[in-house]
Amino acid sequence: MIARIAAAALVLPAFAVAEHARAQDVPGIEICTVEKTMERRTSCLQSNVDFLQKTIGKLTTDHQQKLDAANRQIANLQNAVAALQKLAADLQAAQGKLADDLKKKADAPAAKDAAPAAKEGTK
Numbered sequence: 001m002i003a004r005i006a007a008a009a010l011v012l013p014a015f016a017v018a019e020h021a022r023a024q025d026v027p028g029i030e031i032c033t034v035e036k037t038m039e040r041r042t043s044c045l046q047s048n049v050d051f052l053q054k055t056i057g058k059l060t061t062d063h064q065q066k067l068d069a070a071n072r073q074i075a076n077l078q079n080a081v082a083a084l085q086k087l088a089a090d091l092q093a094a095q096g097k098l099a100d101d102l103k104k105k106a107d108a109p110a111a112k113d114a115a116p117a118a119k120e121g122t123k
Contacts, residue, residue: 027051 028051032044 027054 027047029048030044032041032048035041035044
């Protein structure tokens with residue numbers, strides 16, 4: 001019996017808090033045309049204006065943060081592209097130098113072979 005009373009004493013305040021929370025006004029757009037008096041209608045309209053201004057402020061902040069993050073990502077990608085372009089240019093320069101070196105080595109033995117053949121033809 002005492003346990004039931006204690007359980008009821010714990011549960012009843014929870015229901016009272018839940019009932020109180022449901023009765024609170026939730027911010028949002030209200031239909032102000034149903035208000036009869038001008039003071040209540042004006043108050044309703046001002047509440048709508050305040051809600052919209054707060055919403056616009058939140059959205060502006062959120063979108064600015066997203067734009068800043070996107071701009072940082074773009075800057076990082078541009079740096080990565082510049083580094084890759086430099087690497088590609090360095091590799092192309094090295095490949096060109098290697099091709100020139102191979103061409104010189106190929107021309108050098110041919111020149112040695114050509115010189116003795118000319119001497120043999122003069123004998």
